């Protein structure tokens with residue numbers, strides 16, 4: 001999965017050390033990111049590159065995280081002209097380019113860029129927020145309101161029915177691949193209740209034997225996905241919520257389709273069931 005960086009070390013502690021020349025600058029405009037493409041891989045502009053025409057690049061930065069010995073930042077003085085050979089690309093490149101550590105840095109940085117962009121002003125009193133110096137938090141000097149990065153819990157559900165697994169496709173949008181039932185936790189419910197509610201809402205089925213599998217941070221939706229398997233409880237007759245799904249159907253284990261290359265928890269859960277591991 002995308003967060004499994006094997007021999008690389010991702011550190012998300014807030015340690016706002018000043019940038020060095022070989023540290024990376026993440027630059028986003030809406031859903032696009034500035035990168036240097038090279039065959040099937042990509043890299044990010046560095047402070048050393050930007051420094052050539054913009055010595056003040058080191059003056060104002062936002063520390064994000066580190067991977068191995070490289071730190072990642074937003075830099076206020078940066079603009080795309082400072083990085084020769086870089087282009088703005090849709091963030092979706094994380095699905096099919098390498099290396100994986102850059103893909104993970106891309107989507108994690110994207111989540112932070114989204115969060116900072118909607119926390120410029122206090123949600124309580126409207127005063128401009130300021131970044132805290134000790135932790136990754138925005139602070140309102142007027143009313144003392146504090147804001148931490150938003151992470152929304154959500155479930156991915158593999159509904160089993162003997163040798164069959166329930167697969168579905170999202171309605172609308174660009175979703176072409178089969179997926180599992182998914183949805184966000186609501187206020188006041190446990191994750192197990194989220195599983196039951198989402199399955200009932202989307203396909204009209206009752207489930208039992210809810211078992212936690214694994215989790216995955218999913219930055220595109222600022223969510224923390226938690227995977228569960230469960231068993232059908234009662235009728236297997238599907239009542240589709242057509243606002244949410246375009247199709248939902250039972251697949252025999254041997255016939256479960258999946259993409260060769262994907263980085264999602266959904267795919268891993270589908271393959272696990274297919275291999276009889278769930």
Ligand SMILES: [Zn+2]
Pocket residue numbers: 122123124125126127140141142143144145
């Ligand atoms: Zn305030």
